Amino acid sequence: MRSQQKTNRCRKKNGFHQKPLRIPPDFGTYAERHGLFEMYKRLIESLLINKPQDPLDHLTEVLKRENDDVPSVIIHGPPAAGKTSIARMVCAKLRTAYISQDTLLADDVSPLAAKAKEYIAKNEKVPTELWVDMVKTRLQLFDCIKKGWVMDGFPQSREQALALQEVGISPKHYVVLDAPDSVLIERQMGKRIDPETGGVYHTTFDYPSNAEVERRLVEPPEGCSEESMVDRLVVYHRHTQGLQSCYDKLYKAVNADQPTADVFSQVMTFLSSRQRTLAPHNPxxxxxxxxxxxxxxxxxxxxxxxxxxxxxxxxxxxxxxxxxxxxxxxxxxxxxxxxxxxxxxxxxxxxxxxxxxxxxxxxxxxxxxxxxxxxxxxxxxxxxxxxxxxxxxxxxxxxxxxxxxxxxxxxxxxxxxxxxxxxxxxxxxxxxxxxxxxxxxxxxxxxxxxxxxxxxxxxxxxxxxxxxxxxxxxxxxxxxxxxxxxxxxxxxxxx
Known part of the structure; x- marks a missing residue:
C-alpha cells in the first residue's frame, strides 16, 4: 500500500495523471484545410512520372504553378450524343479551356499539329504517341494550368487512355453521354454544322432562328447517312468498355436522350462532386x-x-x-x-x-x-x-x-x-x-x-x-x- 502511494506521489510529481493528454486541435485542422496529404501524394506522383534529374528543383517548380482546384474533365460518348454541345456549355460555365482533336489540329504554329496533318492527308492513322504529345503540350499552357480544361471526345481507345495516364494526364471527372443507337442515328441524319462558329444544329430539334446562320449550315464532314453512322457506332462500342475500365472510379453515365438543359444540369451536378481522398479523416x-x-x-x-x-x-x-x-x-x-x-x-x-x-x-x-x-x-x-x-x-x-x-x-x-x-x-x-x-x-x-x-x-x-x-x-x-x-x-x- 505504501509502495503504491509512493509511486502515485512520484508520478504526480513528474506530471503524470494531472490532466488528460491534450492534443493541439489545430494540427489536424490545418492539414485538412490545406490538403497536405493530397499535396504530398501529387508531388510524389509528379516525381515518379517525370523522373527529373534534380528532384528538389522539380518539386519547387511544381509547387509554384500548382493549382489543384481547377477542373479537369473528359466528356465522352457515341457519335451524335451531344458531346461537343455539352462540353462547350461546361467550358462556358466553368470558364475552362476547351480541347478536342479539331482544336489540337487547328494550331497552325505547332509542329506536332503539322505532323499530324501529314498523316491525315495521307489517309493514315495518327499515332497515339503523337496525339498524347499534342495533348500534353496543350495542357502545359497557361490557360489550362490556371483555369482547367474540358476534353471533348478524347481519348477514343483504351490504348490512348493508358498513354495519357503514363505521362500523368488524368481527369477528375469522366462523363459519358449515352443514348440508344436508334436515337443517335436519327440525330446524325439531321445534324448540321455552322462552319464559322462550329455550332451544332439539327433540322428537326434545334434549327437556328437566324436566317444568316441557316444559310451557312452544312452537313458534318463525317456525313449524315445511316450506313456511315452505323459503322461509327460499331467502332465506338468496340472501345467503350476498355475506356470505362481506365476511368472506372471517375466515371458517370448520363442519359443523353433528354433535353439539353437536363443533360447539362446532371453533368454539372456530377462535376460539383469531389473524389474520395485517401487522407486520414477524423470526423x-x-x-x-x-x-x-x-x-x-x-x-x-x-x-x-x-x-x-x-x-x-x-x-x-x-x-x-x-x-x-x-x-x-x-x-x-x-x-x-x-x-x-x-x-x-x-x-x-x-x-x-x-x-x-x-x-x-x-x-x-x-x-x-x-x-x-x-x-x-x-x-x-x-x-x-x-x-x-x-x-x-x-x-x-x-x-x-x-x-x-x-x-x-x-x-x-x-x-x-x-x-x-x-x-x-x-x-x-x-x-x-x-x-x-x-x-x-x-x-x-x-x-x-x-x-x-x-x-x-x-x-x-x-x-x-x-x-x-x-x-x-x-x-x-x-x-x-x-x-x-x-x-x-x-x-x-x-x-
Whole structure:
C-alpha cells in the first residue's frame, strides 16, 4: 500500500495523471484545410512520372504553378450524343479551356499539329504517341494550368487512355453521354454544322432562328447517312468498355436522350462532386436543430457505428460540477440559480474535452452547440473547426407532438410516448409523468431561443447540410451518414 502511494506521489510529481493528454486541435485542422496529404501524394506522383534529374528543383517548380482546384474533365460518348454541345456549355460555365482533336489540329504554329496533318492527308492513322504529345503540350499552357480544361471526345481507345495516364494526364471527372443507337442515328441524319462558329444544329430539334446562320449550315464532314453512322457506332462500342475500365472510379453515365438543359444540369451536378481522398479523416461533427429534432439520437447512432466521441456541453457542465473541479465550482452558482453559464466557461470545458486523446484520434460529434454565431467563432478560434455541420430541420408542430406527449417512468427512468411508444402496463402508465421541460410553455421558449439565432449560425456555417428530420430516426441517420462518408460538393461550381 505504501509502495503504491509512493509511486502515485512520484508520478504526480513528474506530471503524470494531472490532466488528460491534450492534443493541439489545430494540427489536424490545418492539414485538412490545406490538403497536405493530397499535396504530398501529387508531388510524389509528379516525381515518379517525370523522373527529373534534380528532384528538389522539380518539386519547387511544381509547387509554384500548382493549382489543384481547377477542373479537369473528359466528356465522352457515341457519335451524335451531344458531346461537343455539352462540353462547350461546361467550358462556358466553368470558364475552362476547351480541347478536342479539331482544336489540337487547328494550331497552325505547332509542329506536332503539322505532323499530324501529314498523316491525315495521307489517309493514315495518327499515332497515339503523337496525339498524347499534342495533348500534353496543350495542357502545359497557361490557360489550362490556371483555369482547367474540358476534353471533348478524347481519348477514343483504351490504348490512348493508358498513354495519357503514363505521362500523368488524368481527369477528375469522366462523363459519358449515352443514348440508344436508334436515337443517335436519327440525330446524325439531321445534324448540321455552322462552319464559322462550329455550332451544332439539327433540322428537326434545334434549327437556328437566324436566317444568316441557316444559310451557312452544312452537313458534318463525317456525313449524315445511316450506313456511315452505323459503322461509327460499331467502332465506338468496340472501345467503350476498355475506356470505362481506365476511368472506372471517375466515371458517370448520363442519359443523353433528354433535353439539353437536363443533360447539362446532371453533368454539372456530377462535376460539383469531389473524389474520395485517401487522407486520414477524423470526423468533427456539429449537430444543430430545434429542441426535439433528434440531435441526441443521431449523435448516439454516429458514436456507436463509427466509434467517435459523443460530446454534450450540458453533460460536461454537470460532470464538472459533480467532479468538484475548479471550473465546476465556477459554473455551479449559475446552475443553482438557473442562469445561463457564461460562454468563456462553456468554451473552456469544451476545449479541454475536445483536445483529449480520444477526441483527437477518433473524432467527435457535438450536439446542440454552438447555438450562436459568436460561440461558433470562439469555438473555431480555439482550433475546434468542424468538418461537417448538420441542421436537423423539424416543423414546430412535430416538435410539440414529440415532446408534449412524452412521459418518464420515475422508477426505471425509461421514457415513453403516448403515440409511438406507450407504456406497456397500467402501472407504468400511472407512475409515469410529464417532465417540466416538456411542457408547452417551456418548449415554446426553447424554440424561440433557437430561431432567434438560427439564421446567423447558418450564415456562419456556409457548408452546412440541412436534413429533413421529420421522419424515422434511421432514415435521418442514413442521410447524415451519406453526407459524412462522401466528400461535400463544391459550392463554387453550383449556382
Amino acid at each position: 468533427r461533427i456539429v449537430l444543430l436543430g430545434p429542441t426535439g429534432s433528434g440531435k441526441s439520437v443521431q449523435a448516439a447512432l454516429l458514436a456507436s457505428k463509427y466509434n467517435i466521441v459523443s460530446v454534450s456541453s450540458g453533460q460536461l457542465v454537470h460532470e464538472a460540477i459533480a467532479n468538484e473541479s475548479k471550473i465546476g465550482e465556477a459554473i455551479k452558482p449559475y446552475v443553482d440559480r438557473e442562469m445561463l453559464v457564461p460562454d468563456n466557461l462553456i468554451l473552456k470545458i469544451l476545449d479541454e474535452r475536445l483536445s483529449q486523446l480520444d477526441c483527437a484520434t477518433r473524432g467527435w460529434v457535438l450536439r446542440g452547440f454552438p447555438p450562436t454565431r459568436e460561440q461558433a467563432e470562439n469555438l473555431q478560434n480555439e482550433g475546434h473547426e468542424p468538418n461537417r455541420v448538420f441542421f436537423l430541420d423539424v416543423p414546430n408542430d412535430s416538435v410539440y407532438e414529440r415532446l408534449t406527449l412524452r412521459s418518464l417512468d420515475a422508477v426505471t427512468g425509461d421514457r415513453y410516448h403516448a403515440l409511438y411508444n406507450p407504456p406497456r402496463t397500467t402501472d407504468i402508465k400511472d407512475r409515469s409523468a410529464q417532465q417540466p421541460t416538456d411542457a408547452e410553455d417551456a418548449i415554446r421558449q426553447r424554440l424561440s431561443n433557437y430561431y432567434a439565432f438560427a439564421e446567423e449560425i447558418a450564415d456562419f456555417y456556409e457548408d452546412a447540410q440541412h436534413i429533413n428530420a421529420d421522419q424515422d430516426p434511421h432514415t435521418v441517420f442514413e442521410c447524415v451518414e451519406s453526407m459524412l462518408v462522401n466528400p461535400l460538393p463544391k459550392r463554387a461550381q453550383v449556382e
